[in-house]
């Protein structure tokens with residue numbers, strides 16, 4: 001899909017959509033629980049659906065309710081036939097799935113699409129092999145068989161936190177429990193905290209000493225009686241909060257200020273740029289200020305970088321993003337894609353191996369690539385609407401469905417002007 005954005009600042013109030021990352025975690029916990037549980041999540045993105053589909057292929061079932069689903073867990077007795085599991089483009093689904101299949105002792109063919117087959121899995125596949133599994137390759141597609149019999153795992157902290165979340169999530173299925181040690185600094189730490197929170201809501205306590213996590217023998221996921229409501233998504237709310245910083249005031253509701261989501265840092269960062277941030281009875285309003293360049297270490301907040309780079313394009317001076325190397329491992333090479341998008345719209349940008357420097361400049365009209373990446377499309381749309389000086393065309397805009405299917409509806413709700421030029425992917 002190709003869309004054309006005509007400049008017109010966004011303004012008004014919006015409800016945050018449910019967190020994709022939290023939903024993935026609750027889906028996996030619910031699918032492994034000792035009975036059915038209810039998840040309240042009124043909007044389902046493609047990535048959430050990918051997790052639901054692979055869990056359904058393993059035997060879980062999802063019965064729609066008014067606002068979400070009752071999840072009936074994977075039965076204890078399962079077929080031994082190899083299953084085919086398609087993770088589509090969802091890195092979280094894929095990383096969470098591999099150790100789960102191994103813990104269940106199943107055989108599976110695991111596939112993915114888009115950029116997922118190019119994204120790294122090696123530390124995960126090697127850990128599984130050390131635990132006794134057979135894994136045919138270190139990227140998708142791959143086949144996996146043999147039960148995981150390891151009792152301890154060591155994983156790097158600086159490639160993907162999803163590896164760590166994945167082994168923690170499967171640990172309660174192991175008869176002897178699991179000790180997981182993280183080597184080196186832990187990046188994207190908030191995502192591991194989110195995993196621990198979801199596990200705790202399903203009755204599993206993980207102890208942590210320094211960089212070692214332990215799930216004790218006998219741990220077991222217990223279905224909570226009360227429905228679990230998936231909290232608002234800070235990573236996606238960030239697009240519209242940023243619109244508030246560079247255009248006109250925007251208010252978001254449904255976000256938890258005490259959330260474990262690392263991307264709630266968007267508020268402090270926008271304030272550091274010079275935007276005005278106000279909280280009032282759970283509603284968060286961001287209004288423009290005199291934006292000036294800042295310097296950011298983004299090792300804990302990789303998903304915020306594309307939209308923050310758009311804010312930087314509207315700030316006086318040169319903003320630098322450092323420790324951004326893992327952005328190259330996402331749905332696109334997001335450092336290159338961000339640099340391409342900004343330079344395509346006349347903004348000065350310098351890309352380093354793991355850094356980006358963006359200088360505030362007028363945003364010219366133009367045609368840019370969405371790189372098949374939801375966060376690139378949404379970033380480009382916000383910049384074009386709030387700071388553009390003429391129409392901006394973005395291709396592959398259907399990528400938004402990966403995390404935020406209602407993005408353009410919400411964009412229009414806030415007054416944004418877009419029209420679809422072509423429906424072809």
Ligand SMILES: O=C(O)C1=C[C@@H](OP(=O)(O)O)[C@@H](O)[C@H](O)C1
Nearest residue numbers: 021092160161162188191302303
């Ligand atoms: O666990 C998760 O839900 C995620 C972890 C992060 O990945 P990395 O830890 O690989 O950086 C983040 O970028 C991704 O969008 C979602």
Ligand SMILES: C=C(OP(=O)(O)O)C(=O)O
Nearest residue numbers: 089090091092093303330
């Ligand atoms: C990187 C992302 O997700 P995943 O790793 O699950 O594909 C994302 O949503 O930006």
